[in-house]
Amino acid sequence: MLTLYRPGDGPWHRLPAGPKSLVLLVIVLGVSLLPATWWCAAVAVGACVGCYAVRGAGMRDLLRQVVTVRWILLVTLAGQLVFTGPETAVANTARVGAAVVISGLLTLTTPVSELLDVLERAMRPLAWLRIDPQRAALTVAVTLSTLPVLARLEREVREAQRARGGGRSLRLFAIPFLVVALKHADALGDALTARGVR
Structure with a gap:
């Protein structure tokens, strides 16, 4: 959702838009449903790094995405620290950040025309x-x-x-x-x- 399409020939680019959307949706849901613990915060960050550590994406794109959502992360962390303990705050912020950044792979590796076709088919019902x-x-x-x-x-x-x-x-x-x-x-x-x- 954060970066416009960048051409490439990596695995995420070659995967058709429909299956890619489902795979990323499953990963994002998995990250979002993790419990709020230090260990799960590390898993969320690891899933995020793993999704970008493939040819066609890369750590530079990951860093660019994280910088783009830095304010969301800071506001989430600050709000969570007010109402919860450090472990829960860090874990929830890691889950939110990972979900947003992983979902950014969809627009990063999918042309808008293909994305529009997939969305239109999904919304037919x-x-x-x-x-x-x-x-x-x-x-x-x-x-x-x-x-x-x-x-x-x-x-x-x-x-x-x-x-x-x-x-x-x-x-x-x-x-x-x-x-x-x-x-x-x-x-x-x-x-x-x-x-x-x-």
Whole structure:
């Protein structure tokens, strides 16, 4: 969910989108259901490293994904430390981080067109609820592809803020980030409208 597709010929790239989605779903569920212990935190991190330690992905991509979700990890850890002990806090943070980063392999190794086809097939049963599978799949695909764009915009605003001597002020960051994010949303909406999506 965090990085756009990168071409490659590794095992994750060669695996068809449908089976790959199921395999990653099983791994993410397995990591999420681990008990909150030190040992299981190590298992979650090990599963994450194992998923990326194959040709076509690699530790650089893993590090990039972890850096992207660092704020989620910090907020999760801080919130857990307030209400639970260190072991539970670290284990829960490791499970959340591993689940998010492992699921990022799907968008990292699957072209958006293939991902859209898989999502559309998976959502066909929703048609009897009067939910358009094509529109629902497009919404999910657009959301997945927008997250990395927002992460890039965040980096750009932070760099511009530092270049102007703005320090780490949240107020000085939030307003420019909101402006560029809304501009991106407008451009995305215009592009979808131009292609006949309503």
